[in-house]
Amino acid sequence: MSEHILNICYLVASVTFILGLKMLSNPASARKGNLVAAGGMSIAIFATIFLYRNAETGEHLHNFGWIFCGLIIGGIAGTLAAKKVKMTAMPEMVSLFNGMGGACAALISLVEFNHLSKELALNPGSEFIASSQSTVLIIVLGLIIGSVSFAGSMIAWGKLNGKIKDFSFTGQNVLNLVFLLVALVLGAYLVTNPLHANFIYIIFILALLYGVLFVMPIGGADMPVVISLLNSFTGVAAAFGGFLYNNKVMLTGGILVGAAGTLLTILMCKAMNRSLKNVLVGSFGGNKNAVATGAGAQGNYKEITLSDAAMLMSYANKVMIVPGYGLAVAQAQHTCHELEKILAEKGVEVKYAIHPVAGRMPGHMNVLLAEADVNYEKLEEMEQANDEFKTTDVVLILGANDVVNPAAKTDPASPIYGMPILEVEQAKTIIVNKRSMKPGYAGIENNLFFQPKTSMLFGDAKKVLQDLCTEIKTV
Amino acid sequence: MDKILEFISANQQMIYIVILMIFVGIEVIGRVPxxxxxxxxxxxxxxxxxxxxxxxxxxxxxxxxxxxxxxxxxxxxxxxxxxxxxxxxxxxxxxxxxxxxx
Missing domain, CATH: 1.10.287 (Helix Hairpins)
Known part of the structure; x- marks a missing residue:
């Protein structure tokens, strides 16, 4: 009886995952979708704890103390971490949680292999070995994918919060492949000879190394794509768990995320007009030579005073604001909204131009501005914004750099060549707020700042916006 | 070879789920803004x-x-x-x- 109820619970959970994901892809229903999936997950977890029976022995699960202890510790730590994290650090958090899932899958594989190898040692008959080969295969694959996802996510996490710097050396790609190949060959050997139990640890270490070296050379600007890819890896690792336990909900959830994650990765690459291969192999941002050659001929930039900037914006007909990571770092979204309101009172039309990959993640800016209660309709996507720049008097760039770099259109040698950008140079005047002249995240010099139309307004985005608000009020 | 065939037919149901879920996963988020x-x-x-x-x-x-x-x-x-x-x-x-x- 309990087995049937468990199966129905799993069925319900699987449906909520599909439904939740579907609702998540529509702004109106997204939040509800998340709750639906969370509800399904709770059903699946508690049904497993109380109703699961071991297929061979028919026993219920035991060690309830350990299980609940783990759930409570993980639950509290997870909630606290997720509640405390600043909006700017969201991408890191997602990466960290993703890594936890990968580690979980890897640990399951290790324990299950350990269990199986004990049984094999007791009963080393060739028949039993043959019957457990497919299980070993599933365990090994789950281990490799889970470990790569874990190690990779940790590196991505460290890179996004600035603890780990880009690092690459010649022949790194080759060495990476060697690690992966050796892990796979050892895995294949283990499948044919499951008695060599210690091999599993070598495979584990090799997979971890591969994960580290795989993410290490990829530039920080590409981290969102990498996180999305690792996200789908973890999904696949979870699906191997489903195969291992003949558990449908793990399989459904895992494959669903694996497929959706892969598509999402490709969509993100498309938003930057780059192929996945290009992201993974061509280490973006590591190419400093192109920078040096381009920088010489650009001459000087000019600064603008706060009162001049305020004057310019107050008497404009249309102002477009281009937010970037600088806005997120300074937590200036509320002040930005303030400025928008003050300008609107003066009869200035204010809109926001949102580049799909502005900030550290696609949609990062939308989330931030939504937090500050900016009207959804004022956010223009790239194509619309590019049409509007022609009729714009002032473009105010707040800590964005690479997404407005004209080199993406004009300089084939630039590492971001081909990425669609916001064509701000079509506007009459451009005011750029940055903290300094340092290049942006991709480490490339920006021609835009040296154009006669452009003036620089240095300082922390929040401070500058506050001062601008005060100035504009007095105009 | 026999083993692979055997594996596939033994896990037929699971393989069906995998294939269907791949399509569902892609379909479900196909048009996300x-x-x-x-x-x-x-x-x-x-x-x-x-x-x-x-x-x-x-x-x-x-x-x-x-x-x-x-x-x-x-x-x-x-x-x-x-x-x-x-x-x-x-x-x-x-x-x-x-x-x-x-």
């Missing part, structure tokens, strides 16, 4: 936390004298819960900001 890329990734991240069920099974099956299994299983439960709970809470926080005004 770029605004929602981050929350969607985060939501998917929470859903693959379903791996926690494997961790619970490992933990619940561990014999009382098998310390390796107990410790690793416990760790797996903690990490899996972090993934699930943290993932859903972070996603909810992101989406909270999309709420309709007025």
């Amino acid at each position: 770029s605004v929602l890329h981050t929350p969607l990734m985060s939501g998917a991240n929470a859903i693959h936390g379903v791996v926690i069920i494997g961790a619970i099974i490992v933990m619940g099956k561990a014999e009382a004298d098998n310390y390796l299994a107990l410790i690793l299983g416990f760790l797996a439960v903690v990490l899996g819960t972090l993934n699930v709970v943290g993932g859903f809470v972070v996603t909810d926080r992101m989406l909270e900001m999309f709420k309709k005004k007025k």
Whole structure:
């Protein structure tokens, strides 16, 4: 009886995952979708704890103390971490949680292999070995994918919060492949000879190394794509768990995320007009030579005073604001909204131009501005914004750099060549707020700042916006 | 060769699920606006936390004298819960900001 109820619970959970994901892809229903999936997950977890029976022995699960202890510790730590994290650090958090899932899958594989190898040692008959080969295969694959996802996510996490710097050396790609190949060959050997139990640890270490070296050379600007890819890896690792336990909900959830994650990765690459291969192999941002050659001929930039900037914006007909990571770092979204309101009172039309990959993640800016209660309709996507720049008097760039770099259109040698950008140079005047002249995240010099139309307004985005608000009020 | 065929027919049901879910996964998020890329990734991240069920099974099956299994299983439960709970809470926080005004 309990087995049937468990199966129905799993069925319900699987449906909520599909439904939740579907609702998540529509702004109106997204939040509800998340709750639906969370509800399904709770059903699946508690049904497993109380109703699961071991297929061979028919026993219920035991060690309830350990299980609940783990759930409570993980639950509290997870909630606290997720509640405390600043909006700017969201991408890191997602990466960290993703890594936890990968580690979980890897640990399951290790324990299950350990269990199986004990049984094999007791009963080393060739028949039993043959019957457990497919299980070993599933365990090994789950281990490799889970470990790569874990190690990779940790590196991505460290890179996004600035603890780990880009690092690459010649022949790194080759060495990476060697690690992966050796892990796979050892895995294949283990499948044919499951008695060599210690091999599993070598495979584990090799997979971890591969994960580290795989993410290490990829530039920080590409981290969102990498996180999305690792996200789908973890999904696949979870699906191997489903195969291992003949558990449908793990399989459904895992494959669903694996497929959706892969598509999402490709969509993100498309938003930057780059192929996945290009992201993974061509280490973006590591190419400093192109920078040096381009920088010489650009001459000087000019600064603008706060009162001049305020004057310019107050008497404009249309102002477009281009937010970037600088806005997120300074937590200036509320002040930005303030400025928008003050300008609107003066009869200035204010809109926001949102580049799909502005900030550290696609949609990062939308989330931030939504937090500050900016009207959804004022956010223009790239194509619309590019049409509007022609009729714009002032473009105010707040800590964005690479997404407005004209080199993406004009300089084939630039590492971001081909990425669609916001064509701000079509506007009459451009005011750029940055903290300094340092290049942006991709480490490339920006021609835009040296154009006669452009003036620089240095300082922390929040401070500058506050001062601008005060100035504009007095105009 | 025989083994592969045998494996496929023994796991037929599972393979059906895999194939169908690949299509469902692609179909379901096919037309997502770029605004929602981050929350969607985060939501998917929470859903693959379903791996926690494997961790619970490992933990619940561990014999009382098998310390390796107990410790690793416990760790797996903690990490899996972090993934699930943290993932859903972070996603909810992101989406909270999309709420309709007025």
